[in-house]
Amino acid sequence: MQLVEAFFALIGDLTWGWALIPFLVVIGIFFTVVTGFVQLRFFLRMFRVLSSKNQSGDPNAISAREALLLSVGGRVGGGNIAGVAVAITLGGPGAVFWMWAVALVGMATSLIECSLAQLYKRSTGDGTYRGGPARTIIHGLGADYRWLAVLYALCLMASFAFGFNAFQGNTVAGAAEESLGIGRLWTGIGLTVLTGLIVFGGIHRIAKAADVIVPIMAVGYIGMALVIILLNITEVPGVIYSIVLNAFGLEEVVGGGMGAALAQGLRRGLFSNEAGLGSAPNVAATAEVRHPISQGITQSFSVFIDTMIICTCTALIILLGDVYAPGAEGVDGVVLTQQSLASHLGGWTSYFLTGAVLLFAFSSIIYNYYLGENALSSMTSSTMALHVLRVAVMGVVFLGATAPNATSVFFFSDPLMGVLAVVNLLALMMLFPTAKRILDDFKSQLREGVARPVLNPDNFADLDIDRSAWTGKAPD
Structure with a gap:
């Protein structure tokens, strides 16, 4: 067993060491520059997905908004609550600035990867689609290159459907036990039953669940943060100023200065928004849209929501409070966020945060499951294999x-995520080059006055679409 753990530790060092993170950042910058800052050019267009006018008339189709909310539900989780707190504890306020920076370039990466997933998606024959890396x-x-696709699919199933879902189950049970006094066994049974009801309903039920859960959890959490910001509005400029100064080492509040802020901001930001990891494209491909770039723009918006809005809310909750002490040890993660909320609005907020954690974690479970299902479908169409996966995921949750200590069995999750x-x-x-072609086609139609561009497959006859x-x- 030690040999196996050492092997995966080596994989983790070769990927998540100081190799993969700079690679993700550099590629994000490359995509940003070569596409002419596409994430900024189409920023206002991102909000169109929220309008009912942009939903498909086919009741069987997954709408762009449903795909967006499902991906937001997967991206938003512990990284937005505990991860931001850890980044600030270890890297100081400046880590927040670098989280913003990596989200900005990550928006371009997400646009490219999700647009390609849309371009090469396949119809299932029942009004839905499947696609992804x-x-x-x-x-x-x-x-x-099929062997590369199989490698990707296996890593996706192992890390997300199994490993990360075990951790999410542990997060939900731990929060319920600590704040509400509910035993782990009862939480486990309830969570497993809910998971089964949704995953056995297929992508339609998964999307509908996300369409309800995600707005509730996001609006509730953002609303709480806005109340805190308004109560401390005079202090906000000073906090922003401190974030920028600390980001460039002009105001050192933790050991390591700018280096610590940069390292923690980039790492936590990438783990939170997942841009470039290839997870979100699996969901992006399910939507029925007129042009692949349309869904790319939508998924770019998902990164913005995750980091620029929700992570920023957590950062301001912490930095506007009096619990966080630069360089202090012993209070970090979700506890720091929880105590900061209580310092602003009272002890009842611990129950609110528990509810938010429960919703965040559950939305991540159904998202992670779908990633595993989609990965499996790229290797086999066996219905029996699909049912086995569903039961296995329920068992893992x-x-x-x-059994909280059982999560140590899934030590391979992070290294395999690095591989994928x-x-x-x-x-x-x-x-x-292919992504650039469809982007140029989208821009060309806009210049010609087409308000909502449509992909003409005849213009891409050389591609296997x-x-x-x-x-x-x-679409109607």
């Missing part, structure tokens, strides 16, 4: 909730 590799790079990130980034670089998914006609 595995199918992008197979249909974009060709059959010779129950195990993580009832490397595979995804390599595929993105190889397929970037599904003609039943892209007919050249706008």
Whole structure:
């Protein structure tokens, strides 16, 4: 067992050491510059997805908004509450600035990877679609690279569907036990039953659940943060000023100065928004849209919501309070956020935060499950295999909730996520010329006065795209 752990530790060092994070940042900067700062150019367009006018008339189709909320539900989680607190504790307020910076370039990366997933998606015949990095590799790079797609799919299943879901189950049970006094066994049973009801309903039920859960948790948490900001509005400029000074080492509040702020901000930001890891494209491909770039813009908005809005809310809750002490040890993670909330509005907020953690974690569970299901579907169409996966995920959630020490079994999750990130980034670089072609097509239609561009597959006859998914006609 020690040999196995050492092997995965080596993989983690080779990926999540000081190799993968700079690679993610550099590629994000490259995409940003070469596309002409596409995430800023189309920023106002991102909000259109929230309008009912942009929803498909097909009741079986997954709308762009549902795909957005499902991806937000997956991205938003412990990283937005505990992760931000850890970043500030270890890197100082300046870590927040670098989280913003990595989100800005990550928006471009997400736009590219999700647009490609849309381009190469496949129709299932029932009004829904499947896609993601595995199918992008197979249909974009060709059959010779199928082994790379299989490697990606296996890493995605192992890390997200199993490993991270065990941790999410543990998070929910721990929060319920500490704040509400509910035993882990009962939480595990309830969580497992809810998970089963949703995952056995397929992508429709998963999307509908996210359409309800995500707005509730996001609006509730953001609303709480806005109350705190308004109560401390005169202190906000000083906090922003401190964040910027600390980010560049002009005001050192923790050991390591700018280096610590940069390292923690980049690491926590990338873990939170997942841009470049290839997870969100699996969900992005399910939406019915007129043009691949439309969903790319939507998923870029998801990164903005995750980091620029929700992570910033957590940062201001902490930095506007009197609990955080620069350089102090012993209070970090979710406890720091919890105590900061209580310092602003009273002890009742611990129950509110517990509720937020429960919703965040549950939305992540159903998101992680779908990533595993989609990965499995890229390797086999067996219905039996799908049912086995669903039961296995339910078992993992129950195990993580009832036996907290069991999560140590899933030590391979982070290293394998590093592998799938490397595979995804390599595929993105190889397929970037194709992404640039469809981006130029989108821009060209806008210049010609087309308000809502439509992809014409005849203009891309050399590409292996599904003609039943892209007919050249706008959805009703």
